Amino acid sequence: MTRSCLLLLVHCILFIFTSSTTTAIATITIPLSPSITKHPSSDPYEILNTLAISSISRAHHLKTKTITKTHKNNSSSASSLLVKTPLSSHSYGDYTVSLSFGTPPQTIPFIFDTGSSLVWFPCTSRYLCSGCFFTIVDPTEIPTFIPKLSSTSKLIDCKNPKCSWITGPEVDFHCQNTQTCPPYIIRYGSGSTAGILLSEALHFPHKTVPDFLVGCSIASNRQPAGIAGFGRSSESLPAQMGLKKFSYCLLSRRFDDTPVSSNLILDTGSGTGDTKTQGVSYTPFHKNPAGSNAAFGEYYYVSLRKITVGNKHVKIPYKYLVPGSDGNGGTIVDSGSTITFLERPIFEAVTQEFIKQMGNYSRAADVEELTGLKPCFNISGQKSMSVPELTLQFKGGAKMVLPHQNYFEFIFDKDVICLMVITDNGVGPLLSVGPAIILGNFQQQNFYVEFDLANKRFGFAKQKCK
Numbered sequence: 001m002t003r004s005c006l007l008l009l010v011h012c013i014l015f016i017f018t019s020s021t022t023t024a025i026a027t028i029t030i031p032l033s034p035s036i037t038k039h040p041s042s043d044p045y046e047i048l049n050t051l052a053i054s055s056i057s058r059a060h061h062l063k064t065k066t067i068t069k070t071h072k073n074n075s076s077s078a079s080s081l082l083v084k085t086p087l088s089s090h091s092y093g094d095y096t097v098s099l100s101f102g103t104p105p106q107t108i109p110f111i112f113d114t115g116s117s118l119v120w121f122p123c124t125s126r127y128l129c130s131g132c133f134f135t136i137v138d139p140t141e142i143p144t145f146i147p148k149l150s151s152t153s154k155l156i157d158c159k160n161p162k163c164s165w166i167t168g169p170e171v172d173f174h175c176q177n178t179q180t181c182p183p184y185i186i187r188y189g190s191g192s193t194a195g196i197l198l199s200e201a202l203h204f205p206h207k208t209v210p211d212f213l214v215g216c217s218i219a220s221n222r223q224p225a226g227i228a229g230f231g232r233s234s235e236s237l238p239a240q241m242g243l244k245k246f247s248y249c250l251l252s253r254r255f256d257d258t259p260v261s262s263n264l265i266l267d268t269g270s271g272t273g274d275t276k277t278q279g280v281s282y283t284p285f286h287k288n289p290a291g292s293n294a295a296f297g298e299y300y301y302v303s304l305r306k307i308t309v310g311n312k313h314v315k316i317p318y319k320y321l322v323p324g325s326d327g328n329g330g331t332i333v334d335s336g337s338t339i340t341f342l343e344r345p346i347f348e349a350v351t352q353e354f355i356k357q358m359g360n361y362s363r364a365a366d367v368e369e370l371t372g373l374k375p376c377f378n379i380s381g382q383k384s385m386s387v388p389e390l391t392l393q394f395k396g397g398a399k400m401v402l403p404h405q406n407y408f409e410f411i412f413d414k415d416v417i418c419l420m421v422i423t424d425n426g427v428g429p430l431l432s433v434g435p436a437i438i439l440g441n442f443q444q445q446n447f448y449v450e451f452d453l454a455n456k457r458f459g460f461a462k463q464k465c466k
C-alpha cells in the first residue's frame with residue numbers, strides 16, 4: 001500500500017518535471033477480444049438469428065430501462081434489496097476485456113459495455129449461473145473472483161458515499177436495517193444478476209486503483225461473464241478512474257472465437273487540452289435532456305443528423321433524431337449491442353431504400369424468415385456485386401461511411417447477403433420510448449473509436465484493427 005503510494009508520488013513528480021516539455025500521456029492498454037464463448041450451433045442462419053434476437057432484446061431493454069427500487073414504505077422489511085436495471089448483455093456478439101482485481105490479483109474476463117455502468121464479476125466459489133446452458137462454456141467453469149483469497153476485499157459500508165451510487169439518494173432508507181450497503185439486483189433484457197458491493201484494488205500493469213467499487217455477484221441468470229460498465233454514471237470504470245478518454249478498435253467478427261484481440265486504451269493523462277487525434281472525425285456527446293438522474297443518463301448520446309443509402313437521403317422524422325424533453329428519441333453508441341437498432345419507421349425507410357436500389361437481386365425470403373434479418377438477397381450466379389453505400393452523418397459534419405462488411409453479412413456457401421440492422425420484432429405497439437437508434441458493435445468493426453470524455457465528444461476513423 002505505502003509502496004504503491006510512493007510509486008504514485010514518484011510518478012507525479014516525474015510528471016511535473018516532464019510535463020513542461022512534453023505532453024505526458026498516461027495510457028493503459030488492455031487487449032479487447034470478440035466473444036469468450038462460442039455459439040453452440042454452426043448453422044449460419046441460426047447464429048444470425050441468435051444475434052438478431054439478442055440485439056432486439058437488448059434494444060428493448062435499453063429503451064425501456066427504468067430504475068425500479070423497492071417501494072418506500074415503512075412496513076417493508078425487504079427494503080434492503082435494491083433493484084436496478086441496466087442493459088442486457090449476451091455471451092455471443094460481445095467483446096471482452098480481462099481485468100485483474102484483488103491482492104494478489106485474480107484476472108477475470110468481462111464483457112465490455114458502454115451501455116451500463118456498474119463493474120461486476122461472478123463471485124465466490126458458489127457462484128450460481130442458471131440458464132447458462134446456451135454457451136459452450138460449462139457453467140461450473142465460469143471464472144469467478146474469490147474475495148477470501150484477497151487481502152484488499154472490503155464490504156462497502158452504508159456510510160460510504162459510494163453506496164449511494166447504487167442506492168440513489170434514498171440510501172438512508174435502504175440502510176435502515178443494515179450497516180453494509182444493501183445487495184443489488186440487476187435485471188437484464190433476458191437474465192439478471194445479484195450480489196453485494198465490494199471495494200477492491202484494480203490492477204493494471206503500471207497502475208493500481210485502490211478502493212474500486214465492484215459488484216460481487218453471487219447468483220445470475222443467463223450471465224456467463226461479468227460486465228465492465230463503461231457508461232456515464234459515477235460507478236463506471238471511466239468515472240471511477242477519472243479517465244480523460246478511452247478508445248478501441250473492434251476486430252472484425254470473422255475473428256470470433258480465435259485468440260486474436262485488439263486494444264482498449266484507457267487514457268489517465270492529466271492533460272486537459274483538447275487536441276484531436278489526427279485523422280479522426282468528431283461529434284459532440286450529449287446528455288439526455290431528461291436529466292442525469294433519469295434512467296437514460298448513463299448512455300452516450302450523439303447527434304445523428306442524416307442517413308444516406310447510395311446517394312439517397314433517407315427521411316427521418318426529427319423527433320427520432322433528437323431526444324425530446326420526455327427523454328425519448330436520439331442516438332446512442334453502445335458497445336454491448338451487436339446489431340444496430342433503428343426505430344421501426346427509420347428501419348422501414350432504410351430497408352425500403354436498400355430494396356429499391358438492389359432491385360436487380362432476388363430477395364431470399366426463406367433466409368429472412370430463418371435469420372430474422374431483412375432484406376436478404378440471393379446473389380448466387382452474380383459475377384460481381386454492387387451494394388449501395390451506407391453513410392451516417394453526425395452533427396458537426398462527421399461522416400461515417402460504413403464498409404460493406406459493417407452492414408451486409410455475407411453467408412458463405414449460401415450465396416446470400418443480409419442487411420445487418422434490426423428493429424423491434426413488430427408484435428405489439430411501437431416501442432417508441434428510449435433511444436431511437438442504438439449504434440451497435442457490428443457497425444463499429446474496423447473503426448478506431450474514441451470516447452473523449454474530457455472534451456465530451458465521440459471520435460471515429462476507419463482503421464484496420466488487424
Ligand SMILES: *[C@@H]1O[C@H](CO)[C@@H](O)[C@H](O)[C@H]1NC(C)=O
Pocket residue numbers: 071072073075076
Ligand atoms: C408498500 O407500498 C406499496 C406501494 O405503495 C404497496 O403496494 C404495498 O402494499 C405497501 N406494502 C405494505 C406492506 O404496506
Ligand SMILES: *[C@@H]1O[C@H](CO)[C@@H](O)[C@H](O)[C@H]1NC(C)=O
Pocket residue numbers: 072073074
Ligand atoms: C413512515 O412512518 C413515519 C412515522 O412512523 C411517517 O411519518 C412517514 O410518513 C411514513 N412514511 C411512509 C412512506 O409511509
Ligand SMILES: *[C@@H]1O[C@H](CO)[C@@H](O)[C@H](O)[C@H]1NC(C)=O
Pocket residue numbers: 357358360386
Ligand atoms: C440492374 O440491371 C440493369 C439491366 O441489366 C442495369 O442497367 C442496371 O445498371 C442494374 N442496376 C444495378 C443497381 O445494378
Ligand SMILES: *[C@@H]1O[C@H](CO)[C@@H](O)[C@H](O)[C@H]1NC(C)=O
Pocket residue numbers: 364366367378379380414415416
Ligand atoms: C439462390 O438461388 C439459386 C439459383 O436460383 C438457388 O439454387 C439457391 O437455392 C438459392 N439460395 C437460397 C438460399 O435461397
